[in-house]
Amino acid sequence: MLEATTKLNRCLEVGRYCSRFATENCPVRAFYCELQSLIEKKLQAMTVASLLHG
Numbered sequence: 001m002l003e004a005t006t007k008l009n010r011c012l013e014v015g016r017y018c019s020r021f022a023t024e025n026c027p028v029r030a031f032y033c034e035l036q037s038l039i040e041k042k043l044q045a046m047t048v049a050s051l052l053h054g
Helices: 027-045 048-054
Strands: none
Touching: none
16 A cells, blocks of 8 residues: 555545535545545555556
């Protein structure tokens, strides 16, 4: 692992920043959570060798 994961949106960070105070019931945040998970799984599965050999 090279560095910590970058979050897609501030609402996914530890502090769950939201200018509307809606992180618990926001459908957009739910989508971002799912997308963040998919991206992290894909990145975890990647290796330098897999990048070089396509």
